[in-house]
Amino acid sequence: MSTDVLSRIIIVLVEPTHPGNIGAAARAMKNMGLSRLHLVKPHHFPSADATSRASGADDILETATVFSTLEDAIVNCSLVIGTSARIREIPWPELSPRSCAEQVAREPGQSDIAILFGREHSGLTNQEMDKCQYLLRIPCNPGFSSLNLAAAVQIISYELRMALNASHDIQTHHDEFATSNELELFYKHLHQTLQSIGFIHPDKSRSIMRRIRRLFTRTRLEKKEIDILRGILNTTQASIKTSE
Ligand code: SAH
Numbered sequence: 001m002s003t004d005v006l007s008r009i010i011i012v013l014v015e016p017t018h019p020g021n022i023g024a025a026a027r028a029m030k031n032m033g034l035s036r037l038h039l040v041k042p043h044h045f046p047s048a049d050a051t052s053r054a055s056g057a058d059d060i061l062e063t064a065t066v067f068s069t070l071e072d073a074i075v076n077c078s079l080v081i082g083t084s085a086r087i088r089e090i091p092w093p094e095l096s097p098r099s100c101a102e103q104v105a106r107e108p109g110q111s112d113i114a115i116l117f118g119r120e121h122s123g124l125t126n127q128e129m130d131k132c133q134y135l136l137r138i139p140c141n142p143g144f145s146s147l148n149l150a151a152a153v154q155i156i157s158y159e160l161r162m163a164l165n166a167s168h169d170i171q172t173h174h175d176e177f178a179t180s181n182e183l184e185l186f187y188k189h190l191h192q193t194l195q196s197i198g199f200i201h202p203d204k205s206r207s208i209m210r211r212i213r214r215l216f217t218r219t220r221l222e223k224k225e226i227d228i229l230r231g232i233l234n235t236t237q238a239s240i241k242t243s244e
Helices: 019-031 050-052 058-063 097-106 151-165 180-196 206-219 222-244
Strands: 008-014 036-040 063-069 077-083 114-116 134-135
Touching: 008 019, 008 151, 019 036, 019 050, 019 058, 036 058, 036 180, 058 114, 077 097, 077 180, 097 134, 097 151, 114 151, 180 206, 206 222
Parallel strands: 008 036, 008 114, 036 063, 077 114, 077 134
Antiparallel strands: none
16 A cells, blocks of 8 residues: 555645534545545634544544645645536546546655545635646536535545555656645746736736646646746846846
């Protein structure tokens, strides 16, 4: 069992409403050997309901970390996967629980890997999905496709365990991928540079930046590639200054 990969996986619950679901998710995780739980603005936590539904997975709740923003919860993650019951307006590279688990098992390096789960009533927002490389949909009855939050965590955790059992000997040959934080800093830098050269107007940049993010998301940028791109941006900005 490649326990080191399991220890890189973080289950992120975004604004869960019912503490019982947090406890049930912790139990599902512990059953499958996952231990890292990040909670973004949970409505009630800690809570007796969460502890009772965890049924012995209290240690996962005790070590769970609460964050006030999603950015902070995934800051060191090189792979971020968003789960959704809904088909999104914008087409997204999609994974099944099985292909997601295989992707995770192949992920090179030591950086963290996040799987995001949305609110019970409304799921994840498009802005939250913008931080993800993939969308994971659990195939189910098209007329009744929304699972209970903890049930979704259970299915995905099970597939992760199965894939990591099978992938013990998989070797990867990539350099390390950039983390979510490194990507955000790159996008900010790119945005500033595109404004400085007059390519985008500050008020009209949202949709173009979203498309640019999606373009880079498809390629899975490596740390060294980010260094090169930011080097180009620094040189561009320096050359504007000298020509001013
Ligand atoms: N009404 C919400 C569903 C929320 S269910 C919506 O339209 O998105 C709460 C969370 O459980 C979802 O945000 C997602 O993280 C997970 N989930 C539920 N059903 C799922 C499915 N079929 N595939 C993937 N994730 C699912």
